[in-house]
Amino acid sequence: MEALFHKILCPVDFSRISIPALELVRKLARQNGASVHLLCVIPAASASEPDVQRFAEDSLRAVAHKWFAGKVSHEIAVRIGEPAHAILAAAEELGADVILMATHGRTGEDRARLGSVTEQVVRHSTRPVVTIRPG
Numbered sequence: 001m002e003a004l005f006h007k008i009l010c011p012v013d014f015s016r017i018s019i020p021a022l023e024l025v026r027k028l029a030r031q032n033g034a035s036v037h038l039l040c041v042i043p044a045a046s047a048s049e050p051d052v053q054r055f056a057e058d059s060l061r062a063v064a065h066k067w068f069a070g071k072v073s074h075e076i077a078v079r080i081g082e083p084a085h086a087i088l089a090a091a092e093e094l095g096a097d098v099i100l101m102a103t104h105g106r107t108g109e110d111r112a113r114l115g116s117v118t119e120q121v122v123r124h125s126t127r128p129v130v131t132i133r134p135g
Contacts, residue, residue: 003032009040009096011087014077017134022067035073036063039090041083053078084120091127093096100130
């Protein structure tokens with residue numbers, strides 16, 4: 001069977017809801033012989049805090065090692081900016097075949113008040129987006 005995906009972009013925010021996305025992206029990458037590109041986006045307001053970018057890179061390395069080392073090809077990247085925009089830009093730059101990301105699954109007022117990075121990515125992406133909810 002021909003591989004559907006060669007490059008999978010997986011944004012993570014280090015919350016527990018990222019775990020199902022990591023499990024699924026590992027499985028898809030193995031089935032397709034794809035490489036995984038883990039991405040962490042630091043909001044610009046937080047980027048000025050000392051060592052935040054280094055902490056994000058170290059955390060991504062740890063996640064990549066735990067979930068992908070010896071199992072699938074992977075790379076990490078940290079971007080600074082508005083999360084949805086940075087995810088979409090990274091997908092274009094990498095030539096990602098698919099974006100796979102977790103969603104908090106908020107509804108109603110919570111979603112309206114907080115917004116949804118995942119929803120913005122789904123609405124504006126020119127690539128397929130696979131979303132997974134916790135639980």
